[in-house]
Amino acid sequence: MRDAGPAVRLAFRGSLTAAAALGMAFGVALPTTPCRAVSSGERHALWLGPDEWLLVGPNGDSAALAATLAGAVGTLPHSLVDVSHRSATLRLGGSGVMDILNAGCALDLDPAAFPVGMCARTLLGKAEIVLWRLAPLSFHLEASRSYVPYVIAFLRTAEVAYDRA
Amino acid sequence: MSGPFRTPSGGRIDRAAPLSFTFDGARYVGVAGDTLASALLANGVHLVGRSIKYHRPRGILSAGAEEPNALVTVIRDGGRVTPNLRATQIELYDGLVTVSQNRWPSLHHDVGAIAGCFSPLFPAGFYYKTFMGPRWLGSNWAWTRVYEPLIRRAAGLGRAPTSPDPDHYASRYAHCDVLVVGSGPAGLCAALAAAQAGGRVILCDEQSEMGGSLLSETTAIVDGKSALDWIADKIDLLSSQDRVTLLPRTQAFGYFHDNFIALAERVTDHLANPDPASPRERLWQVFAKQVVLATGAIERPLMFPDNDRPGIMLAGAAHTYLERYGAKPGHRAALVGSHDTIYRAALALARQDVVIAGIFDNRSHPDSDLIPLAREAGITVTTGATIIGTSGRLRLSKVRLGVLSDDGSARDAGDLACDHLLMSGGWTPSVHLFSQSRGKLAWHPDKQAFLPARSHARVWSAGTCAGDNELSEVIENGFAAGENAARAAGLMARPRVAVAVENAQTLNGGSLGELPHPNRHSRKMAFVDFQNDVTSEDLKLAVREGFQSIEHVKRYTTTGMATDQGKTSNMNALGIMSSQLNIPLPDVGLTTFRAPYTPVTFGTLAAHSRGDLFDPIRRTPIDSWAQDNGAVFEDAGPWKRARYFPKAGEDMHAAVRRECRIVRSAVGVLDASTFGKIEVVGPDASEFLKRLYVNDFRNLEIGQCRYGVLLNEAGFVIDDGVIGRLAESTFHVTTTTGGAARVLHLMEDYLQTEFPDLACWLTSTTEHWAVIAVQGPKSRDALAPLVEGIDLGKASFPHMSLAEGKVAGVPARVFRVSFTGELGFEVNVPADYGRSVWELIWQEVCLYDGCAYGTEAMHVLRAEKGFVIVGQETDGTVTVGDLGFGWAVGKQKQDFVGKRSLSRSDMIKADRHQLVGLQTVDPKIVLEEGAQITIESSSTAGAAALGHVTSSYWSDALGRSIALALVSGGRKRRGERLHVPMPGGAIEVVVTAPVFYDPKGERLGG
Structure with a gap:
C-alpha cells in the first residue's frame, strides 16, 4: 500500500454530448460503459454515474486544465469542478489484496466480476471509496481526505487478520 | 490411556496425542480430536451442569450444536472467559480450563437445587402469577424490593466476562456461485457437483472436521471404500480446486434477503497457543447465487418422568461418541425409543463390550433389519415397552420399565439397573435456515416431519434436512441439488458417475409428544425443553389455562426460548399441544425460526469495527496545528473540532471568555473546514436552489451571498448555510457540519426524481477546501496583506460578498460573512494548503494580539447575536x-420544498x-x-x-x-x-x- 501523491482531479457532470466534447480536449474518450475507467498516458477518466465522471491527471495546474476543458465543452450544459484536494489516492497491490479489500468492501472482486479497468464507487467499512482495478493484483483507491487515516488503519488491520488460521 | 471409557481403537481421534485439561478444577486427560464432551465421557464424567430453574443435575444429551444441557465456561486467561459454550462443540486443547455453571457452592452440592422442592411454585407462567403481592405493602413494593432482585440474582446462565475482550475479530465479504451449508454426505456431493461444473463454491460446516454423519459411519461401503476413506478422497478433490473454499468450524447462522448468508468461523478457539495476530473468529458475509442446505437432522429426546438425569443421552449421540470419538457412555446400557437408531447404537456398544441391559422399543411391531442382528448378538429386545421413571441422584442408576397397552396406557414392569439410558424419538430435519430464507414448510405425515416445500430464495435442500433417509438417497439428492444449483447459477453441470452404496443401515420410526406413564399426577417431571426447564405438565397447564396458539404457549411457558431455540424440544412441544388440543399437529402451527442458529459473539458481529475503527474519525487539514497549539477537541459528528485553546492555567470558561473578548475587540481565527460545501452548477442552478430553499436565489448577483434555510416537505427547518453566487450558473452552497452528506443526498434525490428537467449538477467540495474564518474588528487589517486580486474595502466588498483571488499566493475563495456579529471573512483554500495558509494568517493575526478560537467561543458569540444552530x-x-x-422566505416564490406545509x-x-x-x-x-x-x-x-x-x-x-x-x-x-x-x-x-x-x-x- 502506498500513497500515490497529489494529482489533478476534476469532477465532471453533464450529458453524453458534453462528455464527448470534453473527452476530445482531455485526450481520453470518457467511458460510456458503466463502471469503466479509460486511460491515456497519465490521464484517466473514471465512469462514476450515468452523467458523472472523475477525471484524473498528473499533478499540475488544475485551474488551467479545467479552463481548457470547459472551453472545449463550450455552451453545452455541464458541471466541471476542481476537486484535486478532496481526496487522496492509495495504490494497493499484492497477492492478498482482494481478500484484504473484501474485509470491508462487499463487492465481488473476482477478476471475472471486477476485471482490470473496472471502477466503482463503493464502501470500505464505513468509508466511501472509489475503487479501480489497474491490474489483476493492483488497485487504485480514492478516499476523501479525512477518511484516509481510517481507510489505511482498516486495511492494515485487515492485513494482519488476513488468512491467519 | 485417556480415560477408562476409551475404546482401544477406531474413531477420528489420535490416542497417541494426549491432551491435559481441567473441568471444575479436576484434571483429566483426553486426546487430539476430542471435544470436551467426548473427553469427559471417556473419563466417565456425565454430570456437567445444573439446569436453569430447578438446578437439576444434568449430563451430556447430544453430540452437537443442539446441546441444551452441557453448557460450560471456558477460561483462557483474565479477559478471555467465555460462558455458555456447548461442551459438545468445544475442541480439546492441551491446558483447556473449563468450569460448570449455575451451581453453588459446587456442581455436586448445589444449594439452588432446593428450587426443585418448590417446583409447584414455579408452574408455567409463574412469573406472571407468583410475584404479585401482598397488596397492602403498596403497588409493586414486593416486586421491586424483593422478587425482582431475587429473580435477577437467580436468572441467567454463566457469568459475563468482566474485562474488555482482548481478542480481535475479522470480517470477510465473499461471493460464490454455490454456497453449501453442511459437509455430510449430501453437502459433500452437492459441493462436488457444483465444483465440477466450474463454479465458485464455498462449503462450510460447523464441526472441526468435514464429513458430518459419515464421520461416525462404520458399516457402509461407498464406492468400494469405507465411508471415512471416501470422505477423505472427496475432501482432497475439493481442496485441490482453487475455486472451492472449505470452511470447517464455520456456522451458517443467518439467512437473509437475496441469498445473503452470515457465517461465523471459529479461527483460534481450538488452539492451545493461538498466534496473537490471528483473529479469534471471522464473520463471513456471503452473497451466494445459489445455496444448497445440507444441514442434516437433530434427534429428539423422549418425554418420560425424570428423563433428564446425567447418563440419559440421545442414542445417535452415543453412537457418535463411540464411533467417532472412541468414548463409551458407560458399562451397562438400556435403550428406549421409537426409532431404529437405538438398534444401531446397541449393536455398536455391544461390539465394544458394553453390556446391553435391554432395548425397549415403544413400537408394538417394529420392522427393522437390525432387530434380528441385535437378537443374534444376545440383546434382549422388548417391543411395546417404555420407561416410566428413572433413579440416581447425580447419575442414572436404574430405570423403571413400563408395558404399553393397546389403549395407550402404561403398566409398571419393574426396575432395571443400568448406568446409562440411550433414547431416540426419531429425527427432526433441520429446516432452520430454509425457514429463515422465507421458504414454506409442509407437513409430511409419512415422515412425521416438516420439510422444505416452496422456496422463496434461490435455495435447494438435500439430505436428511429434506427428508432423505437412506444413504444412497442422500448422496443421490446431494449431487442433484449441487447440479441444480450450478445450473441455476448459469454453469454447465458435468455428467456424474453413479455412486454405489453398500451395506448402509436403514433406520426408520419416530414419535412426537409424551410417552404414556401410569403415575400421571405424580410430581415427577418429564422435560420437554431441557435448557429452559419446561416440562410436559407446564405445556398441559398452559393449554388448560386457555392458551391455544403455539406462539402464546411458547412465551407463556418459555419452551423453545432458550439459546438452543428448542432444537431438541420444539417438535415434542407441538406433539403435546396437538394431543391436548386434540387437533392435528400441523394445525398447531410452528414457531418462527430466527437467526442466529447458534449464539454468535458480539466480537464477531462487530469484527473490525472496534476502538478507533468503530467509526471513522475525521480531522481537518488544520487539525495538526490545533493539536500543536494545545487545543481541546470535541466531537461534531465524526469530526474532531478544536473546542478551545487554553493557555497555561486556564480552564474552559476562562479560555472561552478570553477568546470571545479578543474576537469582539481585535481578531480571532477559527477552523471552519468542517462545514459542508456543495458546488451547484448548471444553467438551471439558480432555479434549482429557488425550488429547494425558502429564499429566492434568482436575483442573487454574482459575487453576493445569501443566508439560505432548507425545509423538509413537512415544513420544518432541517439545514441552513450561506450560499454564494460565483458565476451565472455556479453557486457555492454551504451546509451545517452534520448535514453535509444528508443535504447532498437530498438534493441529488430531488434532482433525479422531482426535477429531472433541470440542467444542474451537484459536486461535494467539503473536503476540497480548508476554511479559515477570520473574525473581529481587526480581521480586515489582518487578512488584507495576504490577499491578492480582491479589494476587501468596506464599499467594494460589503457584508455578504464573495470573490475569487489569491490568499498567501494560493487560489482562494473569500467570503465576507460573519457568524460572530463582527466584521468577518471566511477564506477557502485548497485543502493541501490549509495549514500553511492558516499559519500565515496566524502570523498576521498575532500582530493585532488576536487569537485562535474554538467552537465553544463560536457558540457563545453567535448566541449573543441570536444566530441559531x-x-x-x-x-x-x-x-x-x-x-x-x-x-427569509421569498414572498414572490410560487413554491419551494415545504411551502405547502407552512399554511x-x-x-x-x-x-x-x-x-x-x-x-x-x-x-x-x-x-x-x-x-x-x-x-x-x-x-x-x-x-x-x-x-x-x-x-x-x-x-x-x-x-x-x-x-x-x-x-x-x-x-x-x-x-x-x-x-x-x-x-x-x-x-x-x-x-x-x-x-x-x-x-x-x-x-x-x-
Missing part, C-alpha cells in the same frame, strides 16, 4: 416562523414554540441547556412545560448569562417573568428578544 435551536419540529425567520393550521398557531431570549433575574446564573420552562415557580405535577432552553452561556461581552429558548407563544411574552424549575428550586427568568449584543448589527458593517 440547526440541531440545537431546532429539533425537526421548528419552522422558519418559529425562529422568526419569516423575512397548515397547526403551523400557524399562535401558541407554537417560538425562539426567544431569556435573561436570568440573577445575571450570575447560567441556565442548563434542555431545562424546561414553566409559568409558575412550582408547577403542579402533570402541568405541561411552556418550552425549553436551547442554548445557554456566560456572555463576557454582556457581563451576564444569556440563553435562547423555544417558548410557547414566546414572541408575545417579551418582558414576562417565567421559571426554569431545577432540583435546587426554580430559576426566575425574563423573556427577551433573541438578540443580546449589537441588536442593530452596526458592527457587521465595519
